[in-house]
Amino acid sequence: MIEVTGLTKQFGAKKAVDDLTFTVRPGIVTGFLGPNGAGKSTTMRMILGLDQPTSGTALIEGRPYRELTNPLQTVGALLDAKWVHPNRSAKAHLQWMAASNGIPASRVDEVLRLVGLSEVAKQKAGGFSLGMSQRLGLAGALLGDPKVLMFDEPVNGLDPEGIVWIRKFMQRLAAEGRTVLVSSHLLSEMALTAEHLIVIGRGRLISDSSVQDFVDHASESSVRVRSPQLDALRSALTSAGLTVREPSAVDELKPALVAANSTTEAIGDIAARHQIVLHELSSQHGSLEEAFMKLTGDDVQYHGADDSADARTTTDTMGGALR
């Protein structure tokens, strides 16, 4: 369990984290989502006692991080896979970490096997690829068999195989009853990994809900409908007070209509009342990305200089993953 209350971090005039309050519960993967520069890493560093909050508190299992004895046995965290000495072997790196927290040395070999690094355990960490470094960081996080796990952008720079591996790994950890907090700027990734989402933008809390709720509430739900009597249908829907538009896709071969903010039930009822034949009636959810953009659009920290290019810049800021 991680409890963050009124957490604020001020760098000069800029508030990197602004009065954040949320709770991360055990047993599920909680996604910590926000555009780059939203304050995710700063929040995680404050939870780990690395940065001092300007105000507010972050508690892990009811206590501030710096008051935990042998903290690696309570919290495992991977904030940056490159926080190792490049000339020290992977094994020696884990050995000093184990020794510092009273973890038996035998556990080092266990976690190396767990993340698949046994073969290269004696190699210097500086020569590792990003994927291997991430695995080493993961091994360090798991060393103390902690109840609480935190990962900052764990899939950044990984190949698809590595991404799937990490995703399954985190879900397994949560299924074991642990508290798992994973940050990402990729909503699509979080949708596959997390059950619960904490979304922030410019250091402020935007949303704290299940992934499903986030999508339902944030995205527009519209209805797509096809009919041989398209004109009659259009006037029927319009007179019912609905906003109707043509489908946006240019390669649309069959004529169709999209009714905004409506349900299939409502459209079906209207069509029946006017005795209009329908060939298709389907509800359309906005994509997760659309939902995310809609919520955080105003909260992206680094817009391009040209205001008219905002939409494009926002997409770029999200790492291009939204396309």
Add this chain to the structure above:
Amino acid sequence: MSVLAAERIKLTTTKSPWWCTVAIVVLGLGIAAILGISARSAYGSYENALASGNPPDFEPFLPTVADSVTGVSGFGVLVLMIMAALAITSEYRFGLIRTTFQAIPSRASVLVTKSLLIGVVGAALSFVLALGGFYVAKAMAGPDAGQAMVLEGGDAWRSIYSIPIYAFLCVFLAVGVGALLRQSAAAVALLLLWPLLVESLFNLFGSIGRDIMPFLPFTNANNFLGAPGGVDFHWGPWVSLLYFAAFVAIVFGASIVVVNKRDA
């Protein structure tokens, strides 16, 4: 104890501390050997000049116990300080310090344990090397040129046992400076230039400089080591040691306060 175990593993699992140790041994014994050899050859030419009937107008150089260990007290301890400073600045450089503080949230205990470990190892090493350097220099100099190198009396012995005490304090100073500056180059430059250059610059400032000299930390350390260097001290070698220790304590204490306050 767990922090000590962790720091011991850290110290022994990268190569640079081993290379620094090799450098300290080579400097400590090598300079002693060179000093002995050159003292012997200088004494030889002095004797030759006497024998050939034209007495030289100089006295032969007869190195003392303090002279025989300058390789350790001067150069060896400087390398030890570099090693101690790098032990902390390299953690900052690679971001490893955050992993360290994540594992050991008590930052003071990290700095103190690191210093204690390197300090005790460095003190033991420098004591052995001081004794070794003395015997190497004496053996190389031979009985005539080495006649002043006798381990007798308080001052002669202090030249030996002052070195581990000095080395121990220097390690705390180096870790403190390293933690304050966080940059290897800056910390090493400061730690080398300060004793080697900055304090001797005061010689150039005339009478004011000479008045300030007895209050400079490394000048006091040298007084304790038995090499007062012509400075007119207001106190004896043991007060000089206390003076240097107090200076180290202030720098090290400041580093703990700053590191505790600062975001890692």
